[in-house]
Amino acid sequence: MESMSSIECFVRSAEAGSFSEAARRLSLTSAAVGKNVAKLETNLGVRLFQRSTRSLKLTEAGELFLAEVSGGLATIQSAVANLANVDGQPAGTLKISMGTGFGRTYIVPLLADFLKLYPAIVPDWHFDNRRVDMVAEGFDAAIGGGFDLPPGVVARALAPAHGVLVAAPNYFADKAMPRVPEDLAQHDGILIRSPQTGRIRSWPLRNHVNEQMPITLRTRMTMSDPDAACEAAQLGLGIALISMPNALHYLENKKLIRVMPDWYVDIGTLSLYFTAQKLLPAKTRAFVDFVVEHFRKEKLAKRFSAI
Known part of the structure; x- marks a missing residue:
């Protein structure tokens, strides 16, 4: 009977593509993970990985074994965790x-x-x-x-994941409020940069009858954090497109207002x-x-x- 630790080392190594990354996730040494996998291969009598100095790839037998054991491992670990509950309570x-x-x-x-x-x-x-x-x-x-x-x-x-255009009331002290999406081209934009890709997030605006229009704000600044963008908008520095969960607090305390409230972004x-x-x-x-x-x-x- 193979030990749980050997099987878990194999599954995590297959997921991570390396013994060192699997070791980090398991809080073990890379050598310990490699030994557990080698012991498993010896006991099974098959090679599970093709090893090189730069890569760790599953063999055909390894792929078959992973498909058989990965789901069962998660189920067993969950069962063990539930049995470890304190006095029958989640722990x-x-x-x-x-x-x-x-x-x-x-x-x-x-x-x-x-x-x-x-x-x-x-x-x-x-x-x-x-x-x-x-x-x-x-x-x-x-x-x-x-x-x-x-x-x-x-x-x-x-909940729905919606984004809205927001700005501080004083941003419009010396400029006209945009009424249609085309008006946005005359306004400064506080744009959000994706932390994952580094690119500026671009979403089409839509209204209640599902018409869609691009967002044409001038780039005044970019932020990677929506709360930072809200703070910048609160200073009257431009119009920002912010998700409703992030914008709600600012909207409810009147520090920001919705711009073109008939239009929004549907993020999912x-x-x-x-x-x-x-x-x-x-x-x-x-x-x-x-x-x-x-x-x-x-x-x-x-x-x-x-x-």
């Missing part, structure tokens, strides 16, 4: 990824109530405006919008992502249900809608 480290501004505004304030219900859960929350590889990086869940759904991951919809859906497992760890299920209920109670789906 363990809960590794979650979320955007910096969104997480600080909407999720961190829930922490006290969540831990009061589940004191044996230890949050390990990562605030980063990037798309993570949930399976490879070992995240239990992630919150984000506009993502393609990767294999092995499912999504629980929370804000969702909770977690791995597709038959036996979801109790800690992950507790978090998912808690966040979904909070969104329902606070009517955040409606508040995040630009329509």
